[in-house]
Amino acid sequence: MSRLFVTVCVAWAALVGCGPSPSSRLPTAASSLAPTNLAASAGLAIDSACVVAGVELCFNAIDDNCNGVIDEGCGLLSGPIQLTVAWGDAPVDLDLRLTVPSGETVSDETRSIKGFRLDRDCPAEAGCGEQNYENLVATDEPPSGHYLVTVRLADPMGHISPVKAVLSARIGSRNYRLRLQLEKVGDARTFSFDL
Ligand SMILES: [Ca+2]
Ligand SMILES: [Ca+2]
Numbered sequence: 001m002s003r004l005f006v007t008v009c010v011a012w013a014a015l016v017g018c019g020p021s022p023s024s025r026l027p028t029a030a031s032s033l034a035p036t037n038l039a040a041s042a043g044l045a046i047d048s049a050c051v052v053a054g055v056e057l058c059f060n061a062i063d064d065n066c067n068g069v070i071d072e073g074c075g076l077l078s079g080p081i082q083l084t085v086a087w088g089d090a091p092v093d094l095d096l097r098l099t100v101p102s103g104e105t106v107s108d109e110t111r112s113i114k115g116f117r118l119d120r121d122c123p124a125e126a127g128c129g130e131q132n133y134e135n136l137v138a139t140d141e142p143p144s145g146h147y148l149v150t151v152r153l154a155d156p157m158g159h160i161s162p163v164k165a166v167l168s169a170r171i172g173s174r175n176y177r178l179r180l181q182l183e184k185v186g187d188a189r190t191f192s193f194d195l
């Protein structure tokens with residue numbers, strides 16, 4: 001992650017506050033979403049506790065200020081569901097994908113389906129600008145059913161040590177955080193829930 005950008009965000013927050021921008025406020029209806037049957041890959045903890053770490057930092061996929069919104073004020077899209085994965089400064093290609101109740105999957109191959117959108121793909125054609133994160137949102141009220149989130153190491157791009165990533169999932173007003181470690185091409189971890 002660009003230290004310069006984080007520094008700028010912190011400095012900006014000190015001046016004007018880092019509260020939710022209009023586009024990152026939770027829609028009223030979203031707060032009633034109540035996910036059930038939360039599950040993750042073996043050995044992965046689903047952490048729902050939030051410990052205030054200070055002002056919101058950009059692109060770390062952590063709700064640093066515990067206001068319920070991930071990386072607000074950083075230009076990321078938000079919605080009734082927001083999934084964000086960040087992997088620090090490791091120059092690798094991680095893929096975030098979501099399979100929705102209809103069976104369709106949002107990914108770097110199909111970035112937009114009805115009601116869902118991969119807001120940011122990294123590396124995209126233009127690169128990541130040293131901000132290694134992907135962001136995927138529901139753009140409408142999400143349907144009931146089963147949701148499967150997958151984070152996959154698509155290409156280590158020469159990076160040889162394990163890649164540490166944070167996956168945050170905000171579902172309505174609830175936040176969940178998973179800390180992942182991926183080691184080789186094709187390694188994947190999953191998180192699933194029902195609405
Ligand atoms: Ca926040
Ligand atoms: Ca953050």
